[in-house]
Amino acid sequence: MIRLRAPEIRLGDRVVLRDIDFAAASGTLVALCGPNGAGKSTLLRALAGLLPKCVAADPRHVAYLPQNARCAWALTVAEVAALGRIPHGDTAAAPIERALLACGVGHLRRTRIDRVSGGQARRAMLARAFATEPRVFLLDEPTADLDPAAAHQIMRLLHDTARAGACVIVVLHALDLALRYADRMIVIDQGRIVADGAPGAMLPRAAAAFGLAHGIDPTPRLLPPA
Amino acid sequence: MTRWLILGIVLLTVLSLGVGAAGLGVPDPLILWQIRLPRTALALLVGGGLGLSGAALQGALRNPLADSGLLGIGGCAGLGAVIAYYWGVSALFAPALPLAGLAGAGVGCAFLLMFAGRAASGPSLILAGIALSAATAAMLALALTLAPNPFALAEITFWLMGGLEDRTLSHVALALPPIALGCLVLLRLGRGLDALALGEDAAATLGLPVGQTLRRTAAGVALAVGAGAAVAGGIGFVGLVVPHLLRPILGERPGALLFSSLLAGAALLLAADLLARIAPMVLPLAQEPRLGVLTALLGAPFLVRIARRVAP
Structure with missing residues (x-):
């Protein structure tokens, strides 16, 4: 369980996030999605206690993995x-x-x-x-730059970890991975949380944030390993 | 590894006490106490401080090219000492020389760590170190051109080249407390430097006070390098070379290199000093080569090798 409430979060004198009221429960895999520069990494860093004025997280209970660690x-x-x-x-x-x-x-x-x-x-x-x-994992793009099979393996590992009782919060660019593995998808756009719920139901809002359409695609697709 | 290094230091110490201008053998007690013991003790102290400082700086800055000499910290210490020397403060109050060396090294370390806090990328840090070196070299040149008489000029130049001959036990007494204190501070940073290998953010979320670790590194390096430069002049490359020699044997974990770098630095500088003493006996040299010149001659090709390996 982790919680963060902040009317605004600044980096220097720039307001990056507004009206944040975020909580995540144990046993869930939460995907933070949104376009580049939306504020996903900043939210994760705030949860990790890395920003000034944020309460430092207990390092024994919260593990943070930066982007391109x-x-x-x-x-x-x-x-x-x-x-x-x-x-x-x-x-x-x-x-x-x-x-x-x-x-x-x-x-x-x-x-x-x-x-x-x-x-x-x-x-x-x-x-x-x-x-x-830890009880809470904060992972910034753990699947970036990985080939599809390696990305699926890591997401499956995180899914199993959440099932075992941990709270796993992942910044994800790959919406298909979020749809397949996350219990909850949070869409961040221009510094605000614009959608929060079951990944399938949040897809239209996420697609809009990225400027994409959505629908059923009948073309052949890659699937995760059996 | 620690055992081998200690054995090496014992052997080198015995040799160092037995070799000098008077030849090889058990020396006269006066020569032993007044000449060879201070020289040996200072080589171990200064070398240990430089080796450990190199390992700690490389760990804290996450850069295999970090070294107190290359980054200009040694130059700052030399400048501080020269100022004290030049104004005659050190003649009135003996500890002023190491204190001024410490102050100079402290200013240099603070500048570099402030810079590293903003832009931690390797090349920019090395460039900042080059800028610092250039500035201190210019200030030293200024001090030399303004020197009150040609003797002071020759004396300062000679001192800047680094060496351990004609030192007394009072030099040891001056250098021992700050170097020992600096080494104690640095030796306790192992876990912090290990965590910093993951970057400052990850280290902070591991519960590590990153700023405090960097400040303690700066203070420890300033104490060890500043006091060393104040009694031995400019001796470079020990801190750069020592951790590189140890990594293939001990692995790259920064915390695992600290104590071994202290021992290996002590052994390396004592060996170099022995070489400087033996050189005039076997080569047609009128005088001993200066220790700082010798370490630079041995260390520079090593730097080229490292640079070739770390280049992208």
């Missing part, structure tokens, strides 16, 4: 996951191990993160968030 040094995958234990002040082996296995990078634990594929590196960064064993 990378590691400056070539740590091994296991060392990256171990960074997730910093809020707890320990290096407990069990949660790190669970995180590596859950994210499907157990076999890469001794491999340097600069020697794995993009999808594997992203999952190693996710394993860092999982190792914290």
Whole structure:
């Protein structure tokens, strides 16, 4: 469970978000959608307590993964996951191990993160968030730049994590992924939350925010792996 | 690894106490206490401080090219010390020299960290360091042209080249407290530097006080590098080279490199100083090569190698 109420959120002297009253419950996968510059990442950063005047989130319960999260040094995958234990002040082996296995990078634990594929590196960064064993995940575009199969794998992992009781909030550009995996879709346009509800029902509003049409497309499509 | 480094330091220390202008062997107690012991102790202290500072700076700035010398912090420390020296403050009050070195290094560190806070990208930081180096070099040149007499000029120039000969135990007493304090501050930053590997935002959400970690890095580096420059002059490249030598062995986690960089920096500078002492015995040199000149000659090709590897 996480909640944020703010009449406006500023970056410097620019108002980026207005009239924000946001709450998300445990056990749900929430997708934040909207065009570039709508304020999705800012909302996520506000929830993480990264903006001035925002209450800092408890780092033991809230894990935040920035957009294009990378590691400056070539740590091994296991060392990256171990960074997730910093809020707890320990290096407990069990949660790190669970995180590596859950994210499907157990076999890469001794491999340097600069020697794995993009999808594997992203999952190693996710394993860092999982190792914290938080109640709330705040993930900014965790599927960006990934091939479709890797993106589906990560969304399925997040879906299962929400089913297991966590609150997972994801900024997503790929509306099809949001439609398929999210329990709730929030559409942000020009700094305001303009739609909030079941993804299928929110599609018209989301399409309008992107300037797209919507409907049933009968052409052959790629589907997630069985 | 730690065990091997300590063994190396012990061996080098024994050698360093046994080698000098008087030749090889067990020296006269006077030579041992007045000449070789201070020289050995200072090489270990200054080298350890430089090695650890390099590892901490590279971790905090997330840049493998960060080094107190390259970024101009050593130059700032030298400038501070030269000002104290030049105005004769250090002749009246001995600790003024390291204090001025500390102040200079502190100003340099503060400038770079303020800059790094705004634009943390690697190339822009290195450029800021180059600007700082150029400014301090110009100020030093100004101090030299305004020097009251040619002897002061020669003395300052000689001192700027960096060296450890003719130092006494009082130099050790001056340098030990700030370097030890700076190293203690830096050695406690391991977790913070590890978290910073993920970027400042991610580090902050891990519960890490990012600003405090950066400020402590600046303070620790200023203490260790400033006091080192005040007693040993300009000695570069130790902080750059040491973490790079250790990474293939210990991995790249910044926190894992701190203590080893302290030990390896101490060993490296003592080895370089031994080389400087032995050089006139085997080569036709009238004088010992200056230690700062030697580390620069050894370190510059290394920088080229690193630059080639980190270039996109």
